[in-house]
Amino acid sequence: MADVSLDMQERLELCDLFDELGPAVPTLLEGWTAHDLAAHIVLRERDLAAGVCIVLPGPFQRFAERRRAGLAESKDFSWLVMRIRSGPPAGFFRFKWVRDLANLNEFFVHHEDVRRANGREPRSLTPEMDAALWRNVRRGARYLSRRLCGCGLEVEWAGAAEVVRVRSGDPAARLSGPPGELLLYVFGRQAAAQVDVCGPPEAVAALQRTHFGM
Structure with missing residues (x-):
């Protein structure tokens, strides 16, 4: 393809x-x-x-x-x-x-x-697909996290040393993972997305109670 x-x-x-x-x-x-x-x-x-x-x-x-x-x-x-x-x-x-x-x-x-x-594991994506999904995370994460309140938010492409601040505020939580997993998270598939969530406890708690997505 x-x-x-x-x-x-x-x-x-x-x-x-x-x-x-x-x-x-x-x-x-x-x-x-x-x-x-x-x-x-x-x-x-x-x-x-x-x-x-x-x-x-x-x-x-x-x-x-x-x-x-x-x-x-x-x-x-x-x-x-x-x-x-x-x-x-x-x-x-x-x-x-x-x-x-x-x-x-x-x-x-x-x-x-x-x-x-249906029990399928995450895929290994091509570098081109990873780059495209990361671009879309950067473009869309602010809107898709619009219901978040009480903390800021950063997203990190794990292993690529790329971090973007998508919502201002302190304290800030950080989502870290491959681009596809980050996209799933901000589209409201938090339970399925394989990402790491870190930050002060109050920021992590705010993130975890937020409904992400459209």
């Missing part, structure tokens, strides 16, 4: 995993099977009315969830996976900056949602 974009690599590997494990397996998303997750991905990219509502609060999000549940009920798993495998539709999701940031994050995190929930 050397000539395939990173977001497309994750998309295709997720589809392969869907085909291998089937629609009924669990994911890290509470209450969602692989079939539910596949419907979410198709909705995000192809439902112009509901896709944007996924990240909006209250009635918008409930509307999106009703549409997702209806899609999961009306379309079989193989149809959904085929739609995902075909790549992003024409328009917004084909812009390079969207593919490099939002799409790569979406497919990496959801790939791990299925892998980790």
Whole structure:
């Protein structure tokens, strides 16, 4: 896949995993099977009315969830996976900056949602993938940690001597790990992410009680 974009690599590997494990397996998303997750991905990219509502609060999000549940009920798993495998539709999701940031994050995190929930260990990623995920951690961690209060936050690419302060404040906690694990953590997969958390006890406690993610 050397000539395939990173977001497309994750998309295709997720589809392969869907085909291998089937629609009924669990994911890290509470209450969602692989079939539910596949419907979410198709909705995000192809439902112009509901896709944007996924990240909006209250009635918008409930509307999106009703549409997702209806899609999961009306379309079989193989149809959904085929739609995902075909790549992003024409328009917004084909812009390079969207593919490099939002799409790569979406497919990496959801790939791990299925892998980790079914006993798979963390992968060894290519240097190119690590660099891309680290760039996305740096871009997104401030927003994804917006609910954190009572401490500052640093993220560290373990072994690469790269540290970024993403939230000001004292005392500060630090998350340290490979870029993919850091991305999982700030996307709300704290229980599955293999990161080290350090800092003064009150900062660590503030971090651990915070809901990260969209």
